Amino acid sequence: MKKFQDWQGTIIVWALLLTMPFWIGHIGGYTTLGTRVVVLAVAAMSVNFLLGFTGVLSFGHAAYFGLGAYGAGLTIKYLAASSMAGLVAGVLLGTVGAMLIGLMIVRLRGVYFAMVTIAFGQIFYFVSFRWVNLTGGDDGLTGWTRMPLSLGPLSLDILHDETAFYYFVLACFGAAAAGMALLLRSPFGRTLLAIRENERRARFLGIPVDQHIWMSFVISAAFASLAGVVYAYLNNFVDPRAFRWDQSGDFVIMAVLGGMRSFWGPLIGAAIFVVLQDKLSSLTDYWMTPLGLFFVLAVVFFPRGVLGMLKRRRAT
Amino acid sequence: MARPSQANMVGRRTLLTAGAAAGLLPFTGPFIIKARGEEPIKIGVDNPLTGIYTALGKNEQAGMELARDQINAKGGILGRPIELVIEDSTSDKTDVAVQKARKLIQADKVNFLVGNVNSSSAIAIAQVAGELKTLHIVPGGHADAVTGANCHWTTFRICDTGAMQGAAMAKPLVEKMGKKFYYIAQDYAFGRALQAGLEKAAAKLGAVNVGTEFFPLGTTDYSAILIKARAANPDVIIDLAAGDDGINSIKQAVQFGLDKQVKIAGMQQELEVVEGLPPEARIGTWLFEWYWNQPNVPHVADFVAAIRKKTNKVPTARTWFGYAAIWTCALVANQEKTLDAIKLARGLEGMKLPPEVALMPGEVFYRKEDHQLVPAVFVGHLQAKGTIDPEDLFVVDQVIKGPEFMPPASETGCKLDYPA
Numbered sequence: 260m261k262k263f264q265d266w267q268g269t270i271i272v273w274a275l276l277l278t279m280p281f282w283i284g285h286i287g288g289y290t291t292l293g294t295r296v297v298v299l300a301v302a303a304m305s306v307n308f309l310l311g312f313t314g315v316l317s318f319g320h321a322a323y324f325g326l327g328a329y330g331a332g333l334t335i336k337y338l339a340a341s342s343m344a345g346l347v348a349g350v351l352l353g354t355v356g357a358m359l360i361g362l363m364i365v366r367l368r369g370v371y372f373a374m375v376t377i378a379f380g381q382i383f384y385f386v387s388f389r390w391v392n393l394t395g396g397d398d399g400l401t402g403w404t405r406m407p408l409s410l411g412p413l414s415l416d417i418l419h420d421e422t423a424f425y426y427f428v429l430a431c432f433g434a435a436a437a438g439m440a441l442l443l444r445s446p447f448g449r450t451l452l453a454i455r456e457n458e459r460r461a462r463f464l465g466i467p468v469d470q471h472i473w474m475s476f477v478i479s480a481a482f483a484s485l486a487g488v489v490y491a492y493l494n495n496f497v498d499p500r501a502f503r504w505d506q507s508g509d510f511v512i513m514a515v516l517g518g519m520r521s522f523w524g525p526l527i528g529a530a531i532f533v534v535l536q537d538k539l540s541s542l543t544d545y546w547m548t549p550l551g552l553f554f555v556l557a558v559v560f561f562p563r564g565v566l567g568m569l570k571r572r573r574a575t
Numbered sequence: 576m577a578r579p580s581q582a583n584m585v586g587r588r589t590l591l592t593a594g595a596a597a598g599l600l601p602f603t604g605p606f607i608i609k610a611r612g613e614e615p616i617k618i619g620v621d622n623p624l625t626g627i628y629t630a631l632g633k634n635e636q637a638g639m640e641l642a643r644d645q646i647n648a649k650g651g652i653l654g655r656p657i658e659l660v661i662e663d664s665t666s667d668k669t670d671v672a673v674q675k676a677r678k679l680i681q682a683d684k685v686n687f688l689v690g691n692v693n694s695s696s697a698i699a700i701a702q703v704a705g706e707l708k709t710l711h712i713v714p715g716g717h718a719d720a721v722t723g724a725n726c727h728w729t730t731f732r733i734c735d736t737g738a739m740q741g742a743a744m745a746k747p748l749v750e751k752m753g754k755k756f757y758y759i760a761q762d763y764a765f766g767r768a769l770q771a772g773l774e775k776a777a778a779k780l781g782a783v784n785v786g787t788e789f790f791p792l793g794t795t796d797y798s799a800i801l802i803k804a805r806a807a808n809p810d811v812i813i814d815l816a817a818g819d820d821g822i823n824s825i826k827q828a829v830q831f832g833l834d835k836q837v838k839i840a841g842m843q844q845e846l847e848v849v850e851g852l853p854p855e856a857r858i859g860t861w862l863f864e865w866y867w868n869q870p871n872v873p874h875v876a877d878f879v880a881a882i883r884k885k886t887n888k889v890p891t892a893r894t895w896f897g898y899a900a901i902w903t904c905a906l907v908a909n910q911e912k913t914l915d916a917i918k919l920a921r922g923l924e925g926m927k928l929p930p931e932v933a934l935m936p937g938e939v940f941y942r943k944e945d946h947q948l949v950p951a952v953f954v955g956h957l958q959a960k961g962t963i964d965p966e967d968l969f970v971v972d973q974v975i976k977g978p979e980f981m982p983p984a985s986e987t988g989c990k991l992d993y994p995a
Contacts, residue, residue, distance in 0.1 A: 495706065
């Protein structure tokens with residue numbers, strides 16, 4: 260019975276996500292808003308994989324998010340007009356980028372690691388900003404759209420049908436969530452937790468720590484680039500700000516707000532962030548103030564995020 | 576294999592509570608109950624209200640609100656009142672602008688979309704409007720691509736392009752200032768568009784580019800740039816910076832006494848910037864897209880008085896952009912007697928703005944080929960103190976009417992993509 264209770268949380272999350280297009284309209288939302296929550300949740304979960312489960316803070320995950328987005332956009336625009344081709348190319352580009360950068364930064368720790376990840380993110384930002392012929396520079400990459408999916412006789416018009424696109428994004432989210440959950444339950448995932456808890460002890464146990472952090476970084480970046488791909492599809496547009504440090508900051512805020520170290524925390528964080536941003540900015544020009552205040556309060560009073568707070572309250 | 580530790584698992588109650596909390600979040604905004612009798616026509620405004628373009632965005636909005644009140648007083652659109660649904664696009668987050676455009680069209684079901692000050696955002700939301708077949712007016716995003724390479728059948732633009740300003744300014748600059756130009760410009764779409772536009776037009780008149788310096792947005796120290804510019808020994812330094820960068824670069828040029836050694840001029844200048852300059856730095860020859868002190872043009876005085884009453888300030892070019900944008904929606908819908916986007920777009924092609932909306936001399940109309948408004952421009956010089964009014968800081972030397980300077984539509988690279 261215990262086992263079933265553990266699964267209940269996951270079941271509720273999935274029930275809510277799968278039925279989203281049917282209820283979101285009734286509570287004042289719209290399907291694209293839900294899609295946005297799910298897309299950004301993938302990015303926040305990827306940051307959390309590194310931050311919450313390996314104990315390494317990357318402040319430059321937008322680099323891989325942006326690489327995924329540009330990889331997908333450029334592929335559709337110049338190479339092959341197919342959403343699946345764009346997805347594969349975007350994730351590959353982001354992952355390969357993370358492999359190379361990871362090699363250079365994996366020995367750094369703490370604030371130095373965070374600073375260098377920002378620096379690499381900004382490099383991509385400026386490259387995409389200045390390489391106007393390829394990326395469209397500051398104007399962004401336009402003149403392309405996501406393409407309807409077709410698998411043999413089956414076809415899914417994700418371009419014009421917002422609900423179909425939501426389920427496409429949800430499928431990507433599901434794949435990412437399942438991948439991360441499986442990895443975390445594997446010996447590899449347990450090793451990451453060990454590194455998070457006490458890196459020195461892990462080293463003494465003979466665990467190749469740098470190698471594990473590198474792998475965790477690359478895996479996390481692969482999921483971030485997947486998020487970037489679907490984000491580009493969501494907007495049918497990419498611009499250099501997808502690479503910028505404040506985009507990375509948003510991911511960290513979502514992860515921390517919802518609850519780092521908890522698996523579904525970043526999803527809750529992304530939902531709070533996106534919905535607050537959407538609703539508050541309709542009410543007031545100063546919508547960033549309550550959002551910032553909320554974040555400060557969260558960090559001061561419940562540093563494990565919304566989910567962490569709820570859990571602690573139950574435990575006492 | 577063992578599961579992650581119990582502490583990391585999310586329980587049923589936690590999730591129920593969190594799910595309920597997340598579900599309740601959208602209710603946090605107060606719902607405004609409206610009378611259902613006369614369903615208003617909605618115009619979605621997706622423009623910056625925060626960030627570096629706040630002042631420009633708010634001035635555009637003041638013009639839009641005045642237009643809304645006037646239109647409603649005259650019976651609205653097709654007998655229905657109009658309502659502005661306003662969203663903050665932020666000044667530089669294009670993805671937020673895109674998200675807001677989708678929200679306005681899909682969730683709020685607006686009939687028209689208006690925005691954006693930021694050129695990149697204007698281009699991006701034009702694509703959304705095209706995709707969702709909604710008539711879109713760009714009041715003040717200047718990048719050439721909006722009505723050029725990235726044009727859409729749904730999008731019409733009020734403010735000028737870099738190519739237009741270059742074509743208008745080249746002659747007065749070459750005649751008054753000399754032929755050796757040194758450019759300093761902001762390193763982004765807008766700065767590059769202005770620089771390219773002027774260089775191309777000035778070259779036809781024999782002017783030469785003796786140097787160009789692009790600097791990052793938000794630069795505060797211009798000493799190195801200005802020393803380099805002086806060393807190139809130009810006849811005139813063309814300062815193409817907008818906003819705070821414009822204020823800082825002109826201020827520093829005057830502090831260094833550069834204005835005594837070489838002429839300083841530029842293209843687009845805005846009253847918002849000029850008011851931020853100390854009196855001794857209000858120098859140089861510039862282009863205004865619209866100016867409030869036009870004593871001989873009918874209706875302008877009424878417009879200025881109405882805006883003054885509303886905001887205690889004179890209208891700027893931005894105020895007029897917003898005003899003309901909302902009036903454009905009403906004029907074309909009442910003329911075509913429909914809200915069908917394709918018919919509206921066809922109706923706007925070639926449509927002339929009436930004098931009480933155009934508020935400038937000459938014929939002002941939307942060009943059919945690229946959906947760009949063809950307005951007059953105001954070329955003149957700044958003055959330290961207003962003569963008739965403290966806000967009269969610009970002296971119009973010359974009004975150049977659209978047809979006299981407009982580069983041909985064939986040069987824009989625009990191919991309109993009407994649905995079959």
